[in-house]
Amino acid sequence: EPEVTQTPSHQVTQMGQEVILRCVPISNHLYFYWYRQILGQKVEFLVSFYNNEISEKSEIFDDQFSVERPDGSNFTLKIRSTKLEDSAMYFCASSEPTSTPIFGPGTRLTVL
Amino acid sequence: DQQVKQNSPSLSVQEGRISILNCDYTNSMFDYFLWYKKYPAEGPTFLISISSIKDKNEDGRFTVFLNKSAKHLSLHIVPSQPGDSAVYFCAASVKTSGTYKYIFGTGTRLKVLA
Numbered sequence: 001e002p003e004v005t006q007t008p009s010h011q012v013t014q015m016g017q018e019v020i021l022r023c024v025p026i027s028n029h030l031y032f033y034w035y036r037q038i039l040g041q042k043v044e045f046l047v048s049f050y051n052n053e054i055s056e057k058s059e060i061f062d063d064q065f066s067v068e069r070p071d072g073s074n075f076t077l078k079i080r081s082t083k084l085e086d087s088a089m090y091f092c093a094s095s096e097p098t099s100t101p102i103f104g105p106g107t108r109l110t111v112l
Numbered sequence: 113d114q115q116v117k118q119n120s121p122s123l124s125v126q127e128g129r130i131s132i133l134n135c136d137y138t139n140s141m142f143d144y145f146l147w148y149k150k151y152p153a154e155g156p157t158f159l160i161s162i163s164s165i166k167d168k169n170e171d172g173r174f175t176v177f178l179n180k181s182a183k184h185l186s187l188h189i190v191p192s193q194p195g196d197s198a199v200y201f202c203a204a205s206v207k208t209s210g211t212y213k214y215i216f217g218t219g220t221r222l223k224v225l226a
Binding site for chain 1: 146148150153154155156157158161201208212213214215216217218219
C-alpha cells in the first residue's frame with residue numbers, strides 16, 4: 001500500500017539554526033500539506049501546496065517557514081531560524097483531489 | 113478560533129461496549145468531515161468520513177453520525193476492542209483557493225479496558 005514517508009524521524013537542533021524536514025508524498029497525489037502537533041496538543045494546519053505553489057497557510061506559517069517541491073518526489077518544510085516553541089511533531093500529508101489526506105509518520109523536531 | 117472542538121479529552125470504555133466520541137464545529141461552510149486515529153509516535157490514520165449531504169456513514173464497527181443543524185458529529189465504535197485505544201481526531205474540511213483545508217479538533221484519548 002502506498003505511503004507517505006518522512007525523514008528524519010527525529011531532528012535535534014540548536015535555537016536559531018535552520019532545519020529542513022523532508023517528505024516523499026504518494027506518487028500520484030497532487031495536494032500536499034504540513035501539519036504540526038505540539039506535545040499533547042491538537043494537530044495544527046500549517047500549509048497546503050498545489051500546483052507548485054502555496055494554496056493556503058495558517059497564522060503559524062510566518063516568514064520563518066517555507067515549503068518547496070525541489071523535484072518530482074520530495075516536499076520539504078524549511079524553518080529558517082528555529083525557536084524553542086517550534087519543537088513539535090511535524091506531519092506531512094498528501095492527497096488526490098477528492099481523497100482524504102494520508103499522513104506520514106511524522107518528524108519529531110526538538111529545538112534546544 | 114477553535115472551529116472544530118472535541119470537548120472530551122479522554123474516554124474510558126469496557127471492551128465490548130460502545131464508544132461514542134463527539135465533535136462540534138462552528139463553520140457552516142464545512143462540507144466534509146473525517147475521523148482519524150492516532151497511535152503514539154505515528155501519524156494520524158484515516159478512519160472514516162462523511163459528506164455534509166449525508167447524516168450517517170457506516171464501515172464495519174465504525175459509524176459516523178452528522179447532525180448539521182446542531183453542527184455536531186459523533187463516532188460510534190461497536191463493539192470496542194483494546195486495539196481501539198488511541199487518540200481520535202475529528203477534522204472538517206472546506207475548499208479554499210482550489211484546495212481543501214482540513215481543520216482538526218484537539219483529540220479524544222480513548223482507552224478500551226479489557
